[in-house]
Amino acid sequence: MKTSILTLALFISWVSLAFANDPAYEKAMLTQLENLKSANSKTEYQAAANAFERIGNMNTDAWHPPYYTALAYTQMAMRAEGSMKEKDALLDKAMEHVKKAADISPSNSEIVAMEGYVIMAKLSADPGSRGQSLSPIVLQTFGKAMGLDKTNPRAMALMAQMENGMAQFFGQGPEKACRLAKTSLELFDKESETTLSNTLNPTWGRELAEGLEKSC
Amino acid sequence: MKTLIFNSILFLLLPFFTNGQTQLTGMVKTSYGETVPGVSVFLKGTYDGTTTDVDGKFAFETQETGLQILAFQAMGFKSQELSINLNESAPSFSIILKESINELTAVTISAGAMEASDEKKAVVLRPLDIVTTPSAMGDIIGAFQTLPGTSTVGNDGRLFVRGGDASETAIFIDGMKVGNAFGTTANNVPTRTRFNPNLFKGSFFSTGGYSAEYGQALSSALALQTIDLPLRNQGDISLMSVGMGYTQTLAGEKSSLTASANFMDLSPYQALIKQNFDWERSPYSWDAEVSARRKWGKNGMVKAYLHTEAGGMQLWQPQPGQEGRGQMITIHNRYTFAQTSFRQSGKKDWNYYGGISYSDNSDKINLNTIDVKQRNRLIHGKIVGVKGFSDRFSIKNGLETFTHNYVEHLVEEGLSRSYLDQQVNIFTETDYYFSSKMVFRGGLRSGYSSLAGEGWLDPRVSLAYKLENEGQFSFAAGTFSQLPLEQQRVINPELGNTKASHLILNYFISKSGRTFRAEAFHKDYKQLVTFEGLPQAALNLRQDGAGYAGGMDVFYRDRKTIKNTDFWITYSYVNSRRQFAHFSTKVQPGFAPVHNGSVVVKHFIPKLQSQLGTSSSFNDGYTFTDLNHPGEMNSKTKSFQDLSISWSYLPKPNLIIHLACSNVLGRNNIFGHQFTQEPNEAGQFESLPIRQGAPRFLFLGIFLTLSKDKTANQLNNL
Numbered sequence: 001m002k003t004s005i006l007t008l009a010l011f012i013s014w015v016s017l018a019f020a021n022d023p024a025y026e027k028a029m030l031t032q033l034e035n036l037k038s039a040n041s042k043t044e045y046q047a048a049a050n051a052f053e054r055i056g057n058m059n060t061d062a063w064h065p066p067y068y069t070a071l072a073y074t075q076m077a078m079r080a081e082g083s084m085k086e087k088d089a090l091l092d093k094a095m096e097h098v099k100k101a102a103d104i105s106p107s108n109s110e111i112v113a114m115e116g117y118v119i120m121a122k123l124s125a126d127p128g129s130r131g132q133s134l135s136p137i138v139l140q141t142f143g144k145a146m147g148l149d150k151t152n153p154r155a156m157a158l159m160a161q162m163e164n165g166m167a168q169f170f171g172q173g174p175e176k177a178c179r180l181a182k183t184s185l186e187l188f189d190k191e192s193e194t195t196l197s198n199t200l201n202p203t204w205g206r207e208l209a210e211g212l213e214k215s216c
Numbered sequence: 217m218k219t220l221i222f223n224s225i226l227f228l229l230l231p232f233f234t235n236g237q238t239q240l241t242g243m244v245k246t247s248y249g250e251t252v253p254g255v256s257v258f259l260k261g262t263y264d265g266t267t268t269d270v271d272g273k274f275a276f277e278t279q280e281t282g283l284q285i286l287a288f289q290a291m292g293f294k295s296q297e298l299s300i301n302l303n304e305s306a307p308s309f310s311i312i313l314k315e316s317i318n319e320l321t322a323v324t325i326s327a328g329a330m331e332a333s334d335e336k337k338a339v340v341l342r343p344l345d346i347v348t349t350p351s352a353m354g355d356i357i358g359a360f361q362t363l364p365g366t367s368t369v370g371n372d373g374r375l376f377v378r379g380g381d382a383s384e385t386a387i388f389i390d391g392m393k394v395g396n397a398f399g400t401t402a403n404n405v406p407t408r409t410r411f412n413p414n415l416f417k418g419s420f421f422s423t424g425g426y427s428a429e430y431g432q433a434l435s436s437a438l439a440l441q442t443i444d445l446p447l448r449n450q451g452d453i454s455l456m457s458v459g460m461g462y463t464q465t466l467a468g469e470k471s472s473l474t475a476s477a478n479f480m481d482l483s484p485y486q487a488l489i490k491q492n493f494d495w496e497r498s499p500y501s502w503d504a505e506v507s508a509r510r511k512w513g514k515n516g517m518v519k520a521y522l523h524t525e526a527g528g529m530q531l532w533q534p535q536p537g538q539e540g541r542g543q544m545i546t547i548h549n550r551y552t553f554a555q556t557s558f559r560q561s562g563k564k565d566w567n568y569y570g571g572i573s574y575s576d577n578s579d580k581i582n583l584n585t586i587d588v589k590q591r592n593r594l595i596h597g598k599i600v601g602v603k604g605f606s607d608r609f610s611i612k613n614g615l616e617t618f619t620h621n622y623v624e625h626l627v628e629e630g631l632s633r634s635y636l637d638q639q640v641n642i643f644t645e646t647d648y649y650f651s652s653k654m655v656f657r658g659g660l661r662s663g664y665s666s667l668a669g670e671g672w673l674d675p676r677v678s679l680a681y682k683l684e685n686e687g688q689f690s691f692a693a694g695t696f697s698q699l700p701l702e703q704q705r706v707i708n709p710e711l712g713n714t715k716a717s718h719l720i721l722n723y724f725i726s727k728s729g730r731t732f733r734a735e736a737f738h739k740d741y742k743q744l745v746t747f748e749g750l751p752q753a754a755l756n757l758r759q760d761g762a763g764y765a766g767g768m769d770v771f772y773r774d775r776k777t778i779k780n781t782d783f784w785i786t787y788s789y790v791n792s793r794r795q796f797a798h799f800s801t802k803v804q805p806g807f808a809p810v811h812n813g814s815v816v817v818k819h820f821i822p823k824l825q826s827q828l829g830t831s832s833s834f835n836d837g838y839t840f841t842d843l844n845h846p847g848e849m850n851s852k853t854k855s856f857q858d859l860s861i862s863w864s865y866l867p868k869p870n871l872i873i874h875l876a877c878s879n880v881l882g883r884n885n886i887f888g889h890q891f892t893q894e895p896n897e898a899g900q901f902e903s904l905p906i907r908q909g910a911p912r913f914l915f916l917g918i919f920l921t922l923s924k925d926k927t928a929n930q931l932n933n934l
Contacts, residue, residue: 028263043253047267050256050289054265083686083728085321093291128775128782129342133417136447170869171822 028055029064029200036072037204045076056100063105064200070097070114071204074121087125094118109149110202116141117158124165131169138162153187154202156180157209164212178216184209238302241275242309244268244288252290252313260285260297278302292318315652317607322652323682327690327722327735328425330363333418340731340771346413349816350862350876351831353915355408356416360438361833362814364735364769364786365423368833369807370856371887371906373406374398377423378739379765379792379808380435383701388430388439390519390557393618395575395594399501400549402531404887404906405493410525410551412476414463415507417443424737425692425720428643428659428676429600429614434698434716434741444517445509446472450923454478457485457916471510478503480527491910494532494541501527516560524552537892537902546582570599587627592702595619608649616641622702635709637667637699653682665699670712672697687725694718700745708757715742729776736768744796751797763794763802783817803849806888809835809856829862840888843901853886870921878913
């Protein structure tokens with residue numbers, strides 16, 4: 001009897017390890033990651049953000065839900081055609097979730113890169129007047145993310161995009177941005193070799209680097 | 217034991233046995249009946265939920281049973297929860313969400329106010345504009361002179377707002393009052409602010425109807441906010457045609473320290489370029505600054521700032537009816553401003569801020585053979601608590617004290633006089649949002665001065681209403697008190713407050729890169745100081761002066777229509793008459809031209825890595841009294857016109873070369889005429905025009921930033 005209890009206990013703990021504590025969590029996250037990937041309209045982004053927020057409320061010690069909530073809001077703002085006020089409201093929401101994620105998992109390169117992405121989105125809502133005050137903060141944040149994890153392809157791809165924007169503004173060549181984009185693509189390759197297809201960890205961002213590299 | 221195992225297995229398999237799915241449907245609307253898309257609808261404590269579609273409808277299934285909580289959450293609305301019983305049949309819900317008041321989308325009070333900020337809305341200027349406006353020549357006030365409601369008075373340099381004189385504008389740094397914010401200068405020689413524009417991240421400039429938080433200003437309040445934490449360690453070198461400076465910044469995660477030293481001397485410049493003024497010793501000065509900032513807990517911040525400087529000048533001022541170089545005036549100035557301020561948020565939606573500041577200004581002035589020494593000291597203490605009762609309703613309460621000490625000496629005669637005044641102010645102000653479209657603000661400011669033996673009470677109200685098209689109307693009214701100038705109070709300590717009342721109606725709209733602002737105002741003055749004789753030797757000081765200023769101004773700014781180009785156009789109309797100073801009738805003051813305008817254009821050329829700027833200002837001329845004709849303020853000068861251009865070149869991200877020139881066209885602007893006090897033998901009063909210091913002012917600056925971060929630059933220094 002005792003052995004069977006032990007077996008059961010072992011079985012249960014194996015199950016929970018394999019499914020990251022909670023199969024429902026895992027399943028919900030994977031569904032929403034698909035939804036976010038295919039999101040195209042404001043409503044779809046909002047639906048994904050809402051869903052991630054709901055999952056986050058159920059799993060207050062996991063950093064992935066607030067991270068993806070932030071990503072959904074940021075992408076929504078980047079694509080929104082609305083007024084600057086609207087974009088700012090979305091990005092404030094995104095930043096709120098970045099902070100939540102950072103509280104759960106401090107010094108996480110992905111979350112720091114996300115923070116930089118949000119600030120960069122704020123900058124691009126009004127580059128003429130925000131560029132001067134925000135661009136150093138963006139560069140510093142991406143730099144920090146790259147320092148925390150040298151193999152984070154998103155931090156490098158975002159940095160490439162920022163460098164590209166700056167180079168255009170100052171009328172300089174895109175060499176530095178191209179170099180970064182190329183390196184980030186190598187990192188993306190490495191990442192896709194080593195990660196499982198059903199990971200909750202971030203894998204997005206390849207298109208950014210590819211888009212940039214094409215213009216090189 | 218067996219039961220336990222059985223139970224666990226049953227528990228694990230439970231989901232497969234239950235098949236009772238319930239469908240929840242419904243619709244979400246606002247209180248105005250509009251449908252709300254994007255609302256998160258879910259059963260609390262479960263994964264079950266969805267988002268409302270474009271028509272505000274939702275539908276989702278759940279396997280939960282029994283009593284549950286259905287929650288609704290959306291941006292811009294208050295969350296709502298509903299207790300429901302899933303055992304009952306096919307529930308459908310119709311929900312009305314209440315809007316929440318969000319700082320970003322709600323109406324703001326814009327009557328009288330012009331903000332410069334990167335973050336906020338209802339903004340007229342960006343902090344960067346303050347330093348890139350060509351006519352400003354790096355002076356903070358220079359940029360504000362291109363805004364509506366102001367007049368350029370070229371022989372003074374200070375800020376003149378809506379028919380008010382320069383003393384009617386109070387200047388605050390991080391909420392603390394700054395005494396003698398402008399450098400000491402000779403009559404008809406324009407001055408500048410003492411503070412480096414680099415220090416500030418934003419500003420709030422009000423041309424009337426401002427909050428009960430600000431007092432002792434009849435016309436205008438200018439509140440400057442210093443930057444919080446700088447980003448990185450860096451050294452900034454500036455080399456200019458008029459001097460040089462170095463700033464070192466040490467930045468940490470939670471604290472920072474900045475120290476700078478600057479030196480300025482116009483001698484080499486004025487030796488090269490011909491001046492109208494007859495300088496014996498060109499203006500010179502040095503200053504040193506230290507500023508420290510530290511985060512206090514999660515939301516709090518403590519700042520300390522010290523600025524100290526010394527400078528002087530010596531020039532000959534020709535006198536009407538006299539041969540030769542005229543009168544010689546020598547000025548030595550010594551100035552210190554120190555302050556520390558804090559802000560912190562407490563529990564239960566309380567926020568606190570406050571601080572203490574000390575201003576100390578000493579002047580030694582020699583006019584011909586008369587030696588005068590003046591010393592003006594001000595200590596300001598302030599503590600404010602703001603309590604938010606809900607997103608609609610908040611109350612601000614504050615306590616302030618001022619200690620004001622003024623001394624003047626006539627050195628040779630061994631005469632001196634002085635006064636000490638203690639003031640206490642209490643203010644309270646409440647903000648109430650009827651909805652995100654309408655807000656009311658009511659405030660009351662009280663004060664007591666020990667020297668004047670006078671207490672006062674100033675009520676202020678404002679109301680703003682936002683229209684469907686994002687535009688908004690604001691209205692503001694209130695009374696304002698200000699004690700007279702030091703030089704007058706020292707002669708007659710019993711002088712009480714001068715008074716003004718404001719009425720303002722404002723329309724403001726800012727949409728996709730374009731901003732339009734129009735404002736009409738009326739201002740009444742009472743108890744203005746009048747006297748007999750000259751201002752320097754006033755007799756019979758009393759408070760029977762009065763007057764008014766009324767008018768309107770418009771502002772249009774566009775950053776969208778022309779690519780890489782940002783421009784703004786300002787026009788202000790002021791009709792002002794007042795009896796004050798030595799005037800025995802109501803006159804149009806010499807500092808209040810009727811028509812005032814300016815156009816500022818900035819164009820960025822990426823290929824040349826350059827920004828080109830021009831600003832032009834004009835007004836219809838300054839009134840003056842021509843003693844050869846009867847009456848006071850019976851004449852007017854020709855119109856004032858200035859065209860300034862600038863070129864900023866950024867060859868590398870950390871290097872900026874800035875070239876600017878004022879009055880490119882070399883127009884000979886006249887600000888008034890100075891008359892002899894006695895008529896000559898022919899019975900005529902002879903006169904001399906009051907002119908500019910030079911036909912043009914040329915400025916060349918090279919700004920280099922040394923930092924590990926190669927993208928750092930000193931754009932702020934321009």
